[in-house]
Amino acid sequence: MKSRPFWSRVLVISLLLSVTESGTLSGSAASHAVTSDQLVVPAPPKVTTNLNAERKELFEKASILSGIPWAYLAAVDQYERTMNIAKKRPVHQGITSIYFPESDWVGLLNPDQLDTNPRSISFFHGFGRDGSGDGVADRNNDLDVLAAMASIMSKKGNREGNLQINLWNYYQNSRSVERIKQFATIYATLGTLEVGEHAFPLPVTSDYSYRSTWGDSRGWGGHRSHEGTDLFANYGVPVRSTCFGIVEVKGWNPYGGWRIGIRDVNNIYHYYAHLSGYQKGIKENDIVKPGQTIGWVGSSGYGKQGTSGKFPPHLHFGLYRDNGLTEWSFDPYPSLRKWEREDLNKRHK
Known part of the structure; x- marks a missing residue:
């Protein structure tokens, strides 16, 4: 019997780990299955979980399957988020913020620029992947997008040096690679995505x-x-x-x-x-x-x-x-x- 596709196992593991004692899915798992543009869910979520904790959980599960350190997956996602802001690109409201233009997702020479078929996308050398196991490569789906980026990042191996080479080949920009490396170092050192706190540069008790x-x-x-x-x-x-x-x-x-x-x-x-x-x-x-x-x-x-x-x-x-x-x-x-x-x-x- 043919084994389940590699990245579809991400969704299976996510669902299994998110089943509550009552046998239903938590709000965290339900949100993994929605499209990031519309955020349509089959039923109202039970409790809104902390988004950063939810993102970290997803990166850690993807790390287990891809061999890419979770901090690097988080760093690429965060770098893309900063580029969405700086370049005023479309920002999806899902867990991830990784952005692929349509032509990159489906393949530049693909006659169907709205293609969601993983096989034809692969034929035209598009980045799109089916990470959720539903047979569709949707660039607005968090799992599909994360699967596509993990594939790019692991082309020449998933050790840190290889990751940086793969990222340079993708971005063609040493500045981008340096930023991602910096973000990954911050996340790995602190062990969390909760890094939004700030402080005044002088003690407020000083003159x-x-x-x-x-x-x-x-x-x-x-x-x-x-x-x-x-x-x-x-x-x-x-x-x-x-x-x-x-x-x-x-x-x-x-x-x-x-x-x-x-x-x-x-x-x-x-x-x-x-x-x-x-x-x-x-x-x-x-x-x-x-x-x-x-x-x-x-x-x-x-x-x-x-x-x-x-x-x-x-x-x-x-x-x-x-x-x-x-x-x-x-x-x-x-x-x-x-x-x-x-x-x-x-x-x-």
Whole structure:
């Protein structure tokens, strides 16, 4: 007897593990079977489960069958989510956010650009796969999409080096591979997808002041606009990570002095400049958490390495979004106000 297709076993295992004591399916399993655009379910779900926990469960099951570490599957999915936002691509409301254009899914030369037949899609070298075992390759189905991406990622093996080669062959962009590697490191180190918490970059108990300085003129090094917010505080006030992330850059910059850059899983680069020094032991590729001390307020910068005191001590904080090809800054002031309120509320509880 012919064995059940490899990826259809993902659905079988998902359903078996989700059967409750009463013999019915939990809301988590039911949602795996719906299309991500319409979210139509045969019956009202019992309880809405935590989406991140549901996603992690799906990635872990897919990891068992594909041999790809769950953190890499989660990282690709998250990278695609950030690209959907940056490029304003259609965003499905399912568990995954991996995006395939129709022509890539069914095959560029496929005469039927709405094809859902796995065999004909394979004939035309489309990426579409049947991951749910229903005989249909639906690019709006979470399991089908995840099966397609797992197939791409494991073409030349599923060790980390092979995964990166496979991802480069797919994206043709070393920047994309680097981001996915960073996200995977964050997820694997922390062991969770719950990485959305933030913190204000200075202790809210310290003496500081700030206002919106976005776009203000700057003269040193040539005329330029201010790409951030200045938070004025005394020398030595702790500077804290605002996010869960990975230390991407650390060292001297003629403009920013002693600076540090942290990348979060939303593909946002958090930039801290003019520090007087760094927390001992912190280095590039370290994973940091919100509120963790990374350095101290200073007045370094505007010259060769070691230059300090050309302006009052303060923290320059900036945020930059990556669209896969380049980065651009956006006003961090609204985020800072939000994180400040959240930290103050925590103290009052």
